Amino acid sequence: YSQPSTPKQWHLGMFEIGKPLGKGKFGRVYLAKERSTGFVCGLKVLHKSELQQGKVEKQVRREIEIQSNLVHPNILRLFGHFHDAKRVFLILEFAAQGELYKHLRREQRFPEWKAAQYIVQMASALKYLHRKHVMHRDIKPENILVGIHGEIKLADFGWSCHAPNNRRNTMCGTLDYLPPEMLRGGGGKDNFYSEKVDLWSLGVLMYEFLIGEAPFEDTQPMTQRKIVRGEYSVPSFVSSEARDLIKRLLVLDPEKRIALEEVERHPWIVKHCQKGERATNRASGDKCR
Ligand SMILES: CC(C)n1nc(-c2ccc(NC(=O)/C=C/C(=O)c3ccc(F)c(C(F)(F)F)c3)cc2)c2c(N)ncnc21
Numbered sequence: 011y012s013q014p015s016t017p018k019q020w021h022l023g024m025f026e027i028g029k030p031l032g033k034g035k036f037g038r039v040y041l042a043k044e045r046s047t048g049f050v051c052g053l054k055v056l057h058k059s060e061l062q063q064g065k066v067e068k069q070v071r072r073e074i075e076i077q078s079n080l081v082h083p084n085i086l087r088l089f090g091h092f093h094d095a096k097r098v099f100l101i102l103e104f105a106a107q108g109e110l111y112k113h114l115r116r117e118q119r120f121p122e123w124k125a126a127q128y129i130v131q132m133a134s135a136l137k138y139l140h141r142k143h144v145m146h147r148d149i150k151p152e153n154i155l156v157g158i159h160g161e162i163k164l165a166d167f168g169w170s171c172h173a174p175n176n177r178r179n180t181m182c183g184t185l186d187y188l189p190p191e192m193l194r195g196g197g198g199k200d201n202f203y204s205e206k207v208d209l210w211s212l213g214v215l216m217y218e219f220l221i222g223e224a225p226f227e228d229t230q231p232m233t234q235r236k237i238v239r240g241e242y243s244v245p246s247f248v249s250s251e252a253r254d255l256i257k258r259l260l261v262l263d264p265e266k267r268i269a270l271e272e273v274e275r276h277p278w279i280v281k282h283c284q285k286g287e288r289a290t291n292r293a294s295g296d297k298c299r
Pocket residue numbers: 031032033034036039052054056061066068069070071073074077086100102103104105106108109155165166167169170
C-alpha cells in the first residue's frame with residue numbers, strides 16, 4: 011500500500027482498530043488499518059489525564075514534533091497524530107517482527123554476521139539522528155523493534171518502560187546502558203554530555219548482541235562502579251575484530267570514542283557487511299544495507 015498521504019485532519023473513524031500489540035506506561039498500542047488506503051499501522055493511545063499527571067504534555071508535543079520529522083529506514087516512523095476529548099493518538103509505523111529484545115532472549119545471543127548487520131543499521135540511524143542534532147540517549151534492546159524484512163527499527167520508549175514482563179529485573183531505566191559521563195557529576199541535568207553518549211550505548215548493545223548479557227550487568231551499585239571504571243571482560247568465543255570494535259566504543263572519555271563513520275568502515279563490519287554486488291550474490295544471509 012502507498013504510505014498514507016498526510017490529510018490535514020486525522021480522526022479515529024478513519025481507522026479500523028485491530029488487536030492490541032502491547033502496553034506502555036502511558037497507554038496501549040493497537041494494530042490499525044487506515045480505511046481509505048488499507049495501510050496497516052500501529053495506533054498508540056495516550057490518556058490526556060495521565061499525561062497531565064505526568065506533566066509531560068509539552069514534552070509529548072516536542073517529542074511528536076521531533077519524531078514526525080525523522081524519516082530513515084531504521085527509525086520507526088511517526089506518520090501523524092490526532093486527539094479527542096480524553097486521548098492523544100499517535101499513528102506509528104507497524105514493526106511486523108516486534109521487539110528485538112524477544113528475539114535476543116529467544117536466541118540467547120546473535121551470530122556475528124547478524125549482530126554486525128544490526129550494528130551497521132544502528133550506526134546509520136544514529137548518524138542520521140546526530141546530523142539532525144538529536145541524541146537518542148536511551149539505546150537498548152527494549153527500544154528497538156524489527157521490521158517485516160528483519161531490519162532494525164529504532165523507537166523511543168524512554169519514558170514508557172513496558173510492563174515488567176521478560177524485561178530486565180530493574181523496572182524502568184536499567185543502568186546497564188548509561189555512559190560514565192551521565193553517571194558522574196551527580197547525574198544532574200547540568201553535567202554536559204554530547205551525542206557521544208549514543209556511541210557508548212552502541213558498544214553496550216553490540217556486547218549484549220554477541221554475548222547475550224550486558225557488559226556491566228550486576229547489582230546497581232556494582233554496575234555503576236564498573237561503568238565509571240570501564241571494567242568489563244569479553245569471553246574468548248568473541249572474534250578479535252568484534253572485541254576491537256567493542257573496545258573502541260566503550261571508551262570512558264567521550265571524545266576518544268570511535269566516530270560513527272569509522273564504525274561503518276571497521277574491519278568487523280566490512281567483513282560481515284560487504285556493500286555492492288558481492289552482497290547480492292552471496293549464499294548466506296550476511297548482507298547489509
Ligand atoms: C508493543 C509492541 C512491541 N509494539 N509497540 C510499538 C510502539 C512503537 C512506538 C511507540 N512510540 C511511542 O509510544 C512514542 C510516544 C512518544 O513519543 C511519547 C509519548 C508520551 C510521552 F510522555 C512522551 C514524552 F517523551 F514526552 F515523555 C513521548 C509506541 C509503541 C509497536 C509498533 N510500532 N509496531 C509493532 N509492535 C509494536
